Amino acid sequence: MSKASSASSLKMSLESSGANGSSGKFCDARRFLAALCLVASAPIASAAPFAYVANYSGCTVGSSSYTGCVTVLDLALPTSQVVATIPATTATSTTPATGTGPLGVAINPAGTRVYVVNYGDSTDLKTAGTVSVIDSDPTSATLNTVIASITVGVKPQIVAINPNGATAYVTNSVGNTVSVIDTATNKETAKLAVGGVPVGVAFTPDGKKAYVTLADKSRVAVIDATANTVSSTTIALTSNNPVGIVVNPAGTFAYVANYGQGDYKQTGVVSVIDTAKDAEVATIPVDVGPIGIATSPDGSKVYVSNYVSGTVSVIDAATNKAIAELLVGTGPLGISVDSNGTYAYVNNAGSAAVAVIDLATNALRASWTSGGTGPNYSAITSSAGLSVNLDQHGLTGSWYNASVSGQGLVVESSPDVGGAGHGRLFAGWFTYDTTAAGGQRWYSLQGDVSSTDKTAALTIYAGVGGNFNAGPVVTPVVVGQATLQFTDCAHGILRYTFSDGSGRKGFIALDRLTGGATCTASGDNGAVGGGDQYSGSWYNPGTSGQGLILDVDRTKTPGPILFGGWFTYAPNGQQTGGGASQNWFTIQSSDAPAQVNAYSAAIVSGSGGAFLDPASKVTTTTVGSANVVFTSCTTATLTYSFTAGANQGLGGTQSLVRLGPPPAGCQ
Secondary structure, three states: OOHHHHHHHHHHHHHHOOOOOOOOHHHHHHHHOOOOOOOOOOOOOOOOOOEEEEEEEEEOOEEEEEEOOEEEOOOOOOOOOEEEEEEOOOOOOOOEEOOEEEEEHHHHHHOOOEEEEEEHOOOOOOEEEEEEEEEEEOOOOOOOHHHHHHHEEEEEEEEOOOOOOOEEEEEEEOEEEEEEEOOOOOOEEEEEEOOEEEEEEOOOOOOEEEEEEOOOOOOOEEEOOOOEOOOOOOOOOOOOOEOOOEEEEOOEEEEEEEEOOOOOOOOOOOEEEOOOOOOEEEEEOOOOOEEEEEEOHHHHHHHHEEOOOEEEEEOOOOOOOOEEEEOOOOOOOEEEOOOOEEEEEEEOOOOOOOEEEEOOOOOEEEEOOOHHHHHHHHHHHHOOOOOOOOOHHHHOOOOOHHHHHEEEEEEEEEEEEEEEEEEEEEEEEEEEEHHHHHHHEEEEEEEEEEEEOEEEEEEEEEEEOOOOOOOOOOEEEEEEEEEEEEEEOOOOEEEEOOOOOOEEEEEEEEEEEEEEEOOOOOOOOOOOOOOOOOEEEOOOOHOOOOOOEEEEEOOOOOOEEEEEEEEOOOOOHHOOOOHEEEEEEEOOOOOOOOOOEEEEEEEEEEEOOOOOOOOOOOOEEEEEEEEEOOOOOOOOEEEEEOOOOOOOOOOEEEEEEOOOOOOOOOO
């Protein structure tokens, strides 16, 4: 890699290394409902709470400029994600600050302390660098301030925290040492000689070993992390200039990003180390200039940032093969994966941005300004344990994933229907066949929940062979199982396994599109109203097996608005047979109603999608109009007229009743 092609901090890193350069009764046929499609757009966001990004230079706070900073990104915000900036120290600093040239970042297992390596504090090859300790405890009065500064070795690069939380290791690229930090006292307690230029460092999940890449030796050093001693033997690699390293969650393999020569004449390589043998057992070709590396929480995927090619490689850990290469931006360095495994965040040093990758679809979701220049590495506070009270009406609403816009879920949450603290979740999943030519498909998901559940266990049902607004009664068939977790009131994760022979299994992150006026993490913050009391599932008993899930969102402007899904069948669906007999529409109002119980809306149809495939393009068409009038909390009428599509010329009125009880206070 040439000096001219590198970001300042990366250049330092590689040059110093020697590189050039309720019950089952709920689901009877009469009560079988299912899904529709989201065709509106919503802000891009994620399920992880905060990312701490080390920006090597070019940070501005107010009218002052600094030689580096750590920015704090709230990953749940649709815009202006930078919610705090911790600048580098200056001669006139009067507030706690980081050191200069921040590079590596790590967060302790409790999520209460962030450790930032300040490469730039080594102003020459003899001056020690520092590690800044930032308070990341959300309950603390000193949140997002520097509470300690630790002197380490010369030109420090990367930091890793032992899973036991007791120690941190920092690689010092000049002096060939690793600093050992006691996290209880925030003091360096030892320097371990590793016999080469250390850059990357990673612990095994049990915290008993650590691996350190020696960039100048094409080797990996092994440290007994219990005794803080270095093994006399190192692990030989077949590729040169190893930089990033990660150990999978099972502790069975370590993966090394070998930067190589860093030019377009050389394909990058990831080395696979068997941790039982401490030997390289496989190599995996990736894109050019691999440097940052991370794994999914289940260990099934490895993600590699390729600095030169501006891509991220996705590796299948079962086959040790790269299965995707994603363009993410200029000069990607550090890569972090959310603890729920829903998104990866990539620091693009060349464009001062953080790229967001949707890991369910391997699609780029967004590129966010990092808040500084030369973002190097970052770390994310854990979202794995985050959850909300599932026994609340506030979860009712529409949810989708921007990578596959045009598909999604409409959720109805009925609290306390099984007694205090015991509710039920029902969702309609509107999607498509596994190929675009297959057409629309929909499913219903339902299950009982309690206020203490972290996730909802749901059964997936399908129904086929019905006719639009006519019999016969459709019998639901179990086609799979799913879990639904909400990490907060605006973000969730749906994990699914189909048993219908399709082999479909995976997850999809969900962002809220509508609803949620009363939702809080602990439960509803008040009684529903403003039209929200009508949100839920509605059907005509004469045509059981089809119906609508409607959401009145009182928070929208000019508001309230009505959004919903009409899950039904083709006019000749019984003759068509199979999944092709299904049909769904969305119902969307645009103007504020004169009263909250009556809405005029467009009927919209979607086509061209494929099941959770971001490459498929959904086309939406207005095919009619509708009026929805809620005559009480349990009865409503739907008047409709189709002017286009397969239902062109059809019109009429349906008398609807609510499926399940109305929200508390609505009679």
